[in-house]
Structure formats: structure tokens, C-alpha cells
Amino acid sequence: ACVMIGDLDVVAPIETSFFCLSYAIVNLTCFILSAMGAPNFRPRFKYYSWPVALFGATLNIVIMFFLNWMYATVTIACMFLLYVYLSFNGPVTDWGDITNELIYHQVRKYLLRLSTSPSHSKFWKPNLLVIPGGCDAGLLAFCNSLKKGGLMVIGQVLVGPRPSLHRISIQLRLAWNAFVKRHRLKAFVHTTTSEDVNLAYRILMDTSGLGGLIINTVVVPLYDTSGKTIHPIGPETYHTLASHLEREYTEIVPAMSVNLPCDTAMEYCRLLRDILAFEKNCIISRNFMDGLLGKRKRIYTHTSDRPNIDVWIFGSWTVNEGQRIWNELDLNLPDPSIVSLPEDLVVENDEIPQQNHGSFDTPGPICFTGLVALLVQLGHIFRNSRIGAGGLRRQKSTHRLRIFHLANIDASSATEANHEALLAEEQLQDFCNQGRVDIDHDDIKIFTLHDLKTLVPDYGLHLKREHSNVVQKLERLPSMLQAKILNSLISLHSANTCQLFIPLPMPPRNLSLPAADAYVRILEVLSAKLPPVAMVASGETTSYISTSI
Numbered sequence: 001a002c003v004m005i006g007d008l009d010v011v012a013p014i015e016t017s018f019f020c021l022s023y024a025i026v027n028l029t030c031f032i033l034s035a036m037g038a039p040n041f042r043p044r045f046k047y048y049s050w051p052v053a054l055f056g057a058t059l060n061i062v063i064m065f066f067l068n069w070m071y072a073t074v075t076i077a078c079m080f081l082l083y084v085y086l087s088f089n090g091p092v093t094d095w096g097d098i099t100n101e102l103i104y105h106q107v108r109k110y111l112l113r114l115s116t117s118p119s120h121s122k123f124w125k126p127n128l129l130v131i132p133g134g135c136d137a138g139l140l141a142f143c144n145s146l147k148k149g150g151l152m153v154i155g156q157v158l159v160g161p162r163p164s165l166h167r168i169s170i171q172l173r174l175a176w177n178a179f180v181k182r183h184r185l186k187a188f189v190h191t192t193t194s195e196d197v198n199l200a201y202r203i204l205m206d207t208s209g210l211g212g213l214i215i216n217t218v219v220v221p222l223y224d225t226s227g228k229t230i231h232p233i234g235p236e237t238y239h240t241l242a243s244h245l246e247r248e249y250t251e252i253v254p255a256m257s258v259n260l261p262c263d264t265a266m267e268y269c270r271l272l273r274d275i276l277a278f279e280k281n282c283i284i285s286r287n288f289m290d291g292l293l294g295k296r297k298r299i300y301t302h303t304s305d306r307p308n309i310d311v312w313i314f315g316s317w318t319v320n321e322g323q324r325i326w327n328e329l330d331l332n333l334p335d336p337s338i339v340s341l342p343e344d345l346v347v348e349n350d351e352i353p354q355q356n357h358g359s360f361d362t363p364g365p366i367c368f369t370g371l372v373a374l375l376v377q378l379g380h381i382f383r384n385s386r387i388g389a390g391g392l393r394r395q396k397s398t399h400r401l402r403i404f405h406l407a408n409i410d411a412s413s414a415t416e417a418n419h420e421a422l423l424a425e426e427q428l429q430d431f432c433n434q435g436r437v438d439i440d441h442d443d444i445k446i447f448t449l450h451d452l453k454t455l456v457p458d459y460g461l462h463l464k465r466e467h468s469n470v471v472q473k474l475e476r477l478p479s480m481l482q483a484k485i486l487n488s489l490i491s492l493h494s495a496n497t498c499q500l501f502i503p504l505p506m507p508p509r510n511l512s513l514p515a516a517d518a519y520v521r522i523l524e525v526l527s528a529k530l531p532p533v534a535m536v537a538s539g540e541t542t543s544y545i546s547t548s549i
Helices: 008-036 050-067 069-089 098-116 137-146 162-182 197-207 235-246 265-277 371-383 414-434 449-455 457-465 479-492 513-527
Strands: 128-130 152-159 188-194 217-221 281-286 291-293 299-301 308-314 400-406 444-447 497-503 533-537
Touching (some): 008 069, 128 137, 137 291, 152 162, 162 188, 217 265, 265 513, 281 513, 308 371, 308 479, 371 400, 371 414, 400 414, 400 479, 444 449, 479 497, 479 513, 513 533
Parallel strands (some): 128 152, 128 217, 308 400, 308 497, 400 444, 497 533
Antiparallel strands (some): 281 533, 291 299
16 A cells, blocks of 8 residues: 555554554453353463553553544444444354453343332233244244343243253253244253153243342143144154254245144143243243244244234123122132142142233222233233234334123123123223223223123024023133133124233142043133134233323
8 A cells, every 4th residue: 555655654644544443342342251250261470451442542542542533433333344344244253242241241130139129010021931842833933023122031841850861951942043043033942851741840940030020921822622732742752843944934834733842732731730820921822823924034923913802801891790700610619718729839829810801880980900900901912013914013013903892791681781881891992091001982892781691692592402592601601611602702803813811720729630620621612713812811910001101
């Protein structure tokens, strides 16, 4: 350059700027390593100290701008552009990036601060522990949209002796991490091994999260009692799953059908009881199937191009009329005063979180705790995730949030029932307005038992068999018939639905194999042939919606 220009004084300020920037970065790196306390940073310079390193970095920057501020600015801009280019297109190296140490130090500091600060309900968001059966791509896409800035942990349970499964556990964790990175899922991966499947799930619930980042919602696929899953649980299945996760796909990420590692439906029900006993919300998922690939290999559900997100409410809204969605399942369970949990975790019934709907027509301000608030909040969060068809992020959601309520209005005449339905609709609209949930008046629909008699043939046939001219509340019907009626009602209104949120019936109080099998069959009937459905139970006692912001 000197020969071509013919004047050394022209090139010297440019070279000086780059040299000063190099020395400044070296000094700054030494200062950061000392401040972060990196154990392997052991400088041999006799007069080294972190103040000297910081002074050297500052002095070099000052000299750059003192000599020529224009060249200094151009030099820093060139360095920044080079750094950005190498970050995206540079080769993979193992030099040990100083930014990792910076991130670690900052994350640790703020986690410690977060763990000592009490959480406020106005910042509530679903922190998800997802327990997939196999590679449930559609379910992972749903959870990635639902977390809305919260925490998402993918928890993989391996059942068997730890020594024999240690290597495959590491391989499976690496495969999951590669899958998460490839498809841009904002999630952590946690694997655990135990010979007791319920113990493994408890370990996941207790250890997932760190500091103030606490799991508050557990997502579990519906247990398959049919035995039609392709891959049985075992070491060979774990190797197959790892290979499936590492494979590259172009248009569709196929779901790998693996049942949860529960030997019986009773172990599955114990898992659900543990989730609620630990005061966590429970979501049982079904019908998510394969995931579709959008731009940049993001996954989205196969129904994401449909316009509607539906929230369903069954039964009474008020605490006075009952705290459960369907009183008690018609399973003839004895001794309802004690909750049947695993042998080492038996507690009194009043220690288990009760699913309440929150108070709507009782005096005082509206309460945003309970199941209804959770269902509406999840629907609102999912609608605002702005993930459209093709995996494109939009400035405004193209989905509509709809709320359907099957009310226990058993008035003597259809006219009287319709009048009560109008009052119920106004209450629900007021609930949404006070909670600042944007929803059109036409997207709130109230069904009475008289409507149910017209819309669902099974309900009308039951009344004819009973020779009853008066409508009956669903709680008085057999549980299987309840599930069929509700499934038929939902199916009539879900042709253009991309996602369903419905209440989850509480597990049986006393666990036995017949009761657990009957419970799982009820869930199968309730969710059969529907769009992707999330059956939700509230385990927390916090307020899900806040008007403080």
C-alpha cells in the first residue's frame, strides 16, 4: 500500500488505528477474564493486574480517536462487520469464546437476583415441562408458541438400570439438542434415568428449572391403551429415537409413535396426580401428529392455517355450584375423603389443589384465578404468538379466539333458558373486558341444555330412554356418555379450528387399575377425531390474568 500510494504518512494513521484496536481488544479480554474469575487464566506478566488491563484498553481507544476520529470510527465499524460475518458464516472453532464467559456471568447474576425476588401475577406466563412420548413434532411446535417468552424444558425419561442406559442417555440428550437447534425451538433438554417411572417424572418436575425459572405447567401426551404404538419402550427404541431426531427433513417432520414409559394406565394417572399435588398445571395433549416445516426449518402444527382458536368451558362458573368441572367421575370410587397417591406420597384431600372456575356472578371484583382464567389466558397467549401458516411471524395474529360455554342452565322452558344464556354471555363478555382479552361479541357462544338436546342426538336419545321431559344436567349422566356428548358438541363447531383448549376431568380419587383404565378411556372418547386438543387442569393458586399493567 505504501508503494502504491507513494506516501507513508497517508497509510500510517489507518494502520495505527487497527493496531490500537487489536491491543485494546487484547487488554479488554484480559480484564474480562480476570473480572469473571476464569480459573485457567493465569497471566505470567510480572506487573499484570486487572486495573492495568482496563487502563490499557481505555488508553488505546482514546489514542485512536485522538489521532483521527474518522479513521477510528471506520476501524471499529469494520471490526463489527467482520465479527457479524464470522458469527454467521465463519468455520466452527474450538477456541473458547470470551462471550460465553460473559453470558454465563450475567445469567448467573440475574438468576440469583430473580430467585430472591417474589414473582407477581402480572408477569405470569406458562413455563412448560414437555414430556414427549417420542418425537412429537406437532406438540413441540404448539408448546414453542404457547410458552410466550417463558421457559420450555423437554424432559426425556429412560426406564431401566442407570449403568446400562448411561451412554444412550447422553446420546439422546445430544440428539435432542441438535433437533432443538436445527428447528429453532427455544427449549432446554433434560434426560433422566430410573427403574421407577413415577420417580423419574418426579425428578423431572423437581429439577427442571433453575432459581426463579420454575416450571409451572407440565405437558403430557395422552396415554395409549390400544397398544398400537409402533415402537415399544426399550434400549433399541431409544437408539431409534436418537437417529430420528438427528435426521434432516425437507417438508414434514414425522411424529415417531412411542408410548409413554408407563406399564399401566394407573401409573399414568399417578403421574397426573403428582403434577397436581406439586401445584403445577397439567395439560394432556392429543391429535398433534406430524409437524410441518416452514422457513428456516421452523416447525408448526398441521392445522396452523385454520383461523380459529377455541376455548371450551363446561358446567358452572361459580364456586358455589361446585369446584370441579364434572363433579366426580361416575366410577363408583370408595372413600372420597383420602386422595390415593403413590405409597410414599399420601396426603389429605384438602391438600390437593382444587380446580375451581373462579367467581363470576358473586359479589365483588372478578377473580382471575382458577380454570376458566387459565383456559382463556392460554387461548389468548396462543392467539398472540403470531405464528401463521408456513411458519411466518406476523405483526398481527390472523387467528380468532372463540369461547364456548356449555352452561348448566336447566330452566323449565327454552325461552327461560335463552334469557339466562344472555345473562351468562354478558358475564363472560365482562370477564374478557376486565381481563383485557380482545374478543368479538360474536365469538362468545353460550349453550344451554335445551340447545344440547337439539344439537347432540345422544343426549336426546338418553332423555327419551329415561322418559324424561325435563333436561338433565350432565353431571347426572354416566361419565362415558358425558364424554360422547361433549365430543359431539365440540366436533360440530371445530371444522375450522387450529387449536382446542378444553377442561381436563380430574383423575379418580382412589387409584385402581379399573378406575385408571376407565379414566383414560373417557379422555380418549372426549378427544376423539378432534383438531389438536389441549385438556387443561389448574394446579396453581396464583392469578393467571392481571389488570395491574
